[in-house]
Amino acid sequence: MDTTLENILLHVSLSPVLDSGDSQAAELLLLQACLNGLAIARVSLWCFDDKRNLITCEQLLDKDLPLSTEKATFHRRDLPAYFSALDHQRVIRASDACNHPATAEFTESYLIPANIVSMLDVPIRFGGEMIGIICCEQKETIKHWTDDETHFVAALADLYGRALTASQKKQYQQQLEQLNQQLERRVVERTEQLEKHISELQQTQAQLVESEKMASLGTLVAGVAHEVNTPLGIAITANSHCVELTDKLQKLLESNTLSRSKLETTIAALRDSHAVIERTLNRSAELVVNFKKTAVDQSSYDIQTINLADYIHTLVSTLKPYTKAYDVNHIIQCHQPVNITTYPGAIAQVITNLVINACVHAFDQNKNANEVEFLIEQQQQGKVQLTVRDNGKGIAKAEQKRIFEPFYTTKRSNGGSGLGLAIVYNLVASTLGGAISVDSTPGVGTSFRLTLPPICPAAAGTK
Structure with a gap:
């Protein structure tokens, strides 16, 4: 070249x-x-x-x-x-x-x-x-x-x-820089949104999720939405059906074609829809009340020193109208007097939930000799161990890992909300300052073991 x-x-x-x-x-x-x-x-x-x-x-x-x-x-x-x-x-x-x-x-x-x-x-x-x-x-x-x-x-x-x-x-x-800038803006926006949501949900989180065993906050919110929205959705559908029936009735009336049979049929359908609305709204109200129970207000309990065996005996007698349908025999074993300074109201709610949970999940109404045993022991370290044992169906290993999670239940089709044991866990760990564990063998029974301090931490702090 x-x-x-x-x-x-x-x-x-x-x-x-x-x-x-x-x-x-x-x-x-x-x-x-x-x-x-x-x-x-x-x-x-x-x-x-x-x-x-x-x-x-x-x-x-x-x-x-x-x-x-x-x-x-x-x-x-x-x-x-x-x-x-x-x-x-x-x-x-x-x-x-x-x-x-x-x-x-x-x-x-x-x-x-x-x-x-x-x-x-x-x-x-x-x-x-x-x-x-x-x-x-x-x-x-x-x-x-x-x-x-x-x-x-x-x-x-x-x-x-x-x-x-x-x-x-x-x-x-340039495209990468723009994407990075957009990503940074999105991260900032999402962070602000998350911070806002976290701030709004911190109180709920503190009340309902006290340990790593509890479900994540996202699972909790999703469970609340599902449990409340399901009956509300049914109520809305039933209400829409009522509106549709009313419109048809109005048109028949205006056209002078309304017969007695059509009127009676429509009224019967409206009554059925109203009954569905009433049942589902009552169910929603019940779920909201149960949800509020998981955020236990510790100030609602008075600290007292109680004989634990006597207190459980009194409490069990108040539960007999419910447990009678399941033919439950209550056994309380305590070899020596055990006094603890705690919140009796929290103890009452824990025992009530455990007994009801046994009736619903462990016992068969047609079976005799259903038992719930309460074993109270004073440990050497001064702590009190309360074991609540039933002779029911037992719990599978896979289910035991999730049993204390909010809204986890194996009886959802029968109306279970999955809040009973979540309330128990929160009360024991937060209000009473103790710990709870479960041990179960399918076909043999289930034991809930509560370890409680002799003096509730809140009570010790007031002295």
Whole structure:
């Protein structure tokens, strides 16, 4: 290759403009190098559309004209021979452009108006495909394109691929920065929302989730929504049915087609719907009350010193109207008097929930000899151990791991809400300052073991 052309290529290849990501500046650099190296009048860069049926001028340098932003286009249907030649992705060297078979179609519409005599079109390839051409044009006098000039323009076309790579990289970086900014904004927004929600739910969390065994806050909220929304959804559906029945009744009345049988049928249907609404709303109210119980207000209990065995005996007698239906026999074993200073109200709620839980889940109403045994022991460390044992169905190992989670129940189809043992766990761990564990063998029975301090931490703090 000619030394002058080699120097120009070296200068262009070392220019930081190619790797700047500014595709327009890179195009001008390459076209100016082509204009200077070949000593021609015009040079332009053209790009195909996706289907290669249209080619558009992206940049044009003309010594006789100022830099223009106007983009000329040519379509395959108007220049079939020219596009066919480009399809072969080879260089078009037309010294006499008006008579060359590939460029003669330009004569009337392009060559003569622009006074162009010779054309050299070199393909631009990027990513393994031909994406456009660099078009070199000479005015007034015929120019015979040499091999060195063709190789020079081809080298510039290859450098344009490098510029496109840098431009794409810059675009990707900008897109990545925008995505990062959007992500940061979203993180900030979500963080603010979460902080707000956490602030609103901190009190509920502190009341209902006291240890790692409890379900996560998200599970708790989901359980509340499911338990309350289900009966409310039924009530809403029943109410909509009432509205529909009322509308039909109104239309029959207005059209004087209301018969006694239709009136009686509609009234009966309305009564059924109202009964459904009443049952489901009562169920929702019950769920809300039970939910409130899980957030135990410690100030509602008075601290007292009680004989634990005597207190349980008194409490069990108040439960007999309920346990009578299950034929439950209560056994209290305490080998020596055990006094503790605690919240009797919390003890009462724990025992009540454990007994009711045994009746609902462990015992069969048709079975005799159902037993709930209370074993009270004073440990050497001074702590009191209360074991509540039943001889019921027992609990499977997999269920034992989740038994204290809020809203976990195996009796949901029978109206269970899954709050009974969650209330027990919260009362023992939070209010009474103790611990509770479960041990069960399917078919044999279940034991709940409560370990309580002799003096409730809250009571000790008041002294």
